[in-house]
Amino acid sequence: METSSSAETLATPARRAAHTVRTSGGKIKAIAAITIGNGLEFFEFTAYSFFAIIIGKLYFPADGDSAQLMLVTATFGIGFVARPIGGLLLGSYADRAGRKAAMSLTLTLMAIGSGLIVFAPTYARIGLAAPLLIVLARLFQGFALGGEFGASTSLLMEYADDRSRGFYGGLQVVSQNLSALLGALMGLSLTAVLSTASLESWGWRIPFALGLLMGPLGVYIRRNLHETLATGVAARNSFSHSIRIVFADHRPQIAAGVGLTMGSIAAVYITLYYIPTYVAKVLHMPASAGLTAACMAAAVNALLAPLVGMLSDRVGRKKVFGVSCLLLVFAAYPAFALINQAPTIATLLPVMALLTMLATFTAVPNVVMLPEMFPQAVRATGMSVVYCIGVAIFGGFAPFFATKLIAVSGSNLAPSWYLMACGLGALVALPFIQEKAGQPIE
Template sequence: MDYSATPRAARADGLETLDAQRLADAPQKRLGHAKAIAAITLGNGLEFFDFTIYSFFATIIGKLFFPVEGQLVQLMLAVGTFGVGFIMRPFGGVVLGGYADRAGRKAAMSLTLWLMTLGSAIIAFAPTYAAIGVAAPILIILARLIQGFALGGEVGASTALLLEYGSDRTRGFYGSWQFVSQGMNTVVGSLLGVALASTLAPAALESWGWRVPFVIGMAMGPIGIYIRRHLDETLPGVEDGTAAGGEGAAKAASKPAEQPASLPVRDLFRDHARSITTGVVTTIGGTAANYIVLFYLSTYAIRILHLPMATALWAAWTGAVVTVICSPLAGTLSDRIGRKRVLWVSRVLLIFAIYPAFMTLNASPTVPVLLAVVAGLALLVTFTAVPNIVMLPELFPRAIRATGMSIVYCLGVSIFGGFAQFFATWLIEISGSNLAPAWYLIGCSVVSLLPLPFMRETAGRALD
């Protein structure tokens, strides 16, 4: 009897069984990752749902809550209030980002969703200026401040968690779903805005129709909180230690546990000041492009080009669809050839494309031209924004990653993104040129390229 054949055969049978088990587990693993991505990105997507609706109905909100002389001034106040929420983002980044690095990503993201829900409820049910006077705009500002504070921590915690679920070869793809969620919620928000503007009479839309999307946004918060309860924590030393749900988290589980930072904000500014500076400057170009192309162009088409509201709203829908389709492609490309290369090429192309795009739009202010311009610019914006947002959390170690990402992103977004619509409208007012928003975006993009040569490439390298 050949005894040597027995263990060899047993090993072969064991390997076949193991391979079969891996194949059987693969669909379940992919499904688990898909659920995790959906749960993680839900809060940030809710932000863009609210922002989309607010941008679409900025003219109505300005009329109802800021009854001053002149439609352009009303619009400036309305979009200025849109930007007020961004003032609170750095504070939210410090407080909630630090909380995410101490208590865990899940706890911080649940808190941010409750705060977002509160802000949506205030806007949905706020009485107008005609009913309660000056208290009306104060309520709108308060709601935007609460939401801005919440999102200051949401972006850092959720993006850090996304990257920690990925591996060294897939972090760009995982991080890209942050923008997929934004695009999908913008699609839903824009379709809802178009439906309301198309089906309701102007009096009904102005009376109660514009409030409907905010009620829907308010209802989404508790649903998101419930879904996020089933996520695995990726911050070592919190709850169940490290996560078991992602490729990157599985690697972390094999390493000694790293305790959460006791003072993440202090550690961040003491040891990573250079990363903060380069990250903030690089973010300026991506966020300005994102808010000008995907949000302001709808308001621009209605107010400056005098296109009908129901028709012009399709511009945001077009930009959002392009974002949804192209974001995973941009993330995967950045995994393969590097974040810096994708960001550099796309941002330079955007610099050369933005001014001719605005010239074309003003020379032929029609809906087909508007949609074509938005689609082309959105493509470039996606390929410049995705590697940008993935690079930011990669600059910091796990113990202070959520805080670092929150602060860097919020400082860059707060002024140059949140007030992009206000700056663009103001530049048109003082210059008398409808092309002024293009110069704003060109300036932001050029400045944002300056630190890129001094930043290290993060694609394909170990996250921790």
């Protein structure tokens, strides 16, 4: 057990970094460097969902729309299979080499994945090698994003003081949703400007090409960040040390954290990333309607996230999460029933706005509670593992599970069942989370 004086010494780099950011007038620059880089990676990763139908047609030929849709949504989920592995290995690297080094590495790996997608020939040209290239690219991207989230969120939390961690966590959610909004707007613009032939021939590759180019930009933006990991902690952390400590001493936190994450992440991925496919393939509305709904959802999430974070700083994370998650459980079924009864843009947008608001009120406290669960020495590893396992199972495969439930049950309302089940699971886990709003985490 460390003495209070040694703990204070180990915490000094985090306090010094936060102090430097506040006193040098560099707070905005530091926050921007962290969140913009994070947003760039999320843009590259999530752009896939907005072009899933085209990618399915070009790379995953199958008999019938339902079979093709299941293949492409499964491939979307495959990117999440690699996220826990990336979270484990790159999170450990962030706890050993520092947050900055890990974030530079993740940007490079993400750019490699985007490059593979940009240059991958279609199934018509090279046969089975084509979908294999897409799968490989998604694994690269998932691995990178698994490490990015833990390192960047840990750095944000270590820059914040005890009364502002919720607000800082909200900014992390803002960056993710602005990147999703950018991806959806790009999809909407390309769909409007290009012919179907041009879009399927080359237009869909544009977002991934931009992602490839933005990798070096992210590394450049982050070059002057102040490291928060204590030198003494880094020196003790061998490659396996933080991994061993997390699984030996923090198993209850892992279980509770994964349970918590399932509720918020399922809501986000169904309302934001699955909805364009659902609207086009299930409700048979124009593709532009689904992309418009996704744009609106991302904008609502980004606007609300800092406010939700500030609210959680004042009244507590658990209270904000619990109330919103319970409301989401009750709202999911009527919401999907309504848009199926009246599949128009006038119905779709307000219903998705409501679900997105509730999803935001669960997502922001979740993002903040996870790093608060672990000490600094293993924070990036611990929160990466928890978040990435939750996202991999309940987020990445949410479109696949929803599609499969519709196919098995014959009901277009099946995605709401999935949301309700995940929300109930999160509510069961919530009592096992220790409230840390307003308390030090170093």
